[in-house]
Amino acid sequence: MKQIVLVFGSIYGALSVTLGALGAHALKKVLTETQLQSFEVGVKYQMYHAIVLLVIGFFFTFETRLQQMMGWSFISGTLLFSFSIYFLSLSSLIGANLKVLGPVTPLGGLLMILGWCLLLVQVVRSF
Template sequence: METILLTQFIGGLFGLLAVIFGAFGAHALKKKLAPDQLQSFETGVRYQMYHAIILVVLGYNFGFEQAMERYIVYCFILGTFLFSFSIYGLCLSTANGKKLRFLGPITPIGGLLLVIGWALLLYSFIAPML
């Protein structure tokens, strides 16, 4: 039960923050960020919203009786956090003239966790047929 609520809550929170960050990027950061930085920021927002939606859907469809379901959700939660929020940090710190370089390697780790989450989800669909 806790995993269901966590999944739904984090999905809703990620969705809420994606809308807020998207508006912030479109309005407040448009003049502050270079076009490539703004595009990166928007990529972070887009991926965050995609994974907010999938977390809400999974929260209503998974029973979380199998470990695989929890692994999928944890990969999506941690992957989204590492991927999107490291992009936000890189963009905002660069715009302020103090680029946080340590965030650079974190983004691909988050992306890898997202890929693993999707691969596990795909596997969970085909595993019963094997």
């Protein structure tokens, strides 16, 4: 599990830099200001959680259920939150109606919040 967390942290980090550059350059010309701002929110949250995944990956063993749930909450929450925002932002550009993804974004956000809450429990237990 530790390796999975570190791999996802690394992938999410690399993708957020790549997608951030895409948004700042190529997408700036084809998306509305609102769409671009939404896209950038996805990039920021993805990078924040990439860093969190790397930090927890280096500090925890993931031998406990709590730590495993924390890792999966951050991984799945980031995927659902950021990538649903990307697809929603790009839906007009790719000519697809992806409004069905609307409820996916808050679900991803809830999973990320759960990850933070589980991290808090882990930290408090270590006192």
